[in-house]
Amino acid sequence: MSDGISDDAEDVVGVLTERIEEHFGMGMEQLKAAVSAKPNANPAATDVVKWHGLLVQAQSVLGRAEVDLLAALEAQPSEVDDPTMGLAHRVNAAVTARDGRALVVRWLLDPDAPGKKDLAAERLARLRPRTGPAVPTSAPQRSGGAPAPASVSRAGGFTR
Incomplete structure (x- = not known):
């Protein structure tokens, strides 16, 4: 990105794109096509393709913001005005x-x-069928010698 402020900014996208391609063993365009054809086949691939697209989009927005800021700075007198500061905040x-x-x-x-290990365990737990209710469905058995539970009288005191 020769017009932008940070020349290594595109490297972020490039490096991650290479890692994605290595991870899935195919080029990014091929991976996108596979996810489009069968989005439910590999949820991990679907998530990566989605977030990679958002990353590319964010990089594009950043590139435009940097170009706008540089143009404003080149046209600035010695002090930076509020609109130019707004562009800096946008960058x-x-x-x-x-x-x-x-x-x-x-x-x-x-x-x-x-968080991945916990997430994987949670996903597995959701896939496994339950063998019984999650919460007891019947009242616990009381032994014959146990006192009756206390109750509150109308006067506000406890009674047995």
Whole structure:
């Protein structure tokens, strides 16, 4: 990205795209086509393709914001005006969005990422049929010598 502020910004998308392609053993376009044809066949691939698309979109927004900011800065006198500061804030927001989406893609690709093991166990638990009710459905049996539960009288005291 020669017009932008950070030349390594596109590398974020490029590096993650390479990792996705290595992970799934196919090119990104082929993976997108496979997910489009059968979105339910591999939920992990579907999630990665979705978030990769969001990452590419965020990178595009960032690129445009950087170009706009550079143009405004080149046309600025010595002090930066409010509209130009607004463009700088737009660039910061775009970087945050892009980096957040990159983190999601990295998390999706890492089988040992924090929370993944718990998530996998939770998914397995949802797939396994229950063998009985989750909560007891009958009142517990009371032994003959157990006192009756206390109740509240109208006067506000406890009675037995």
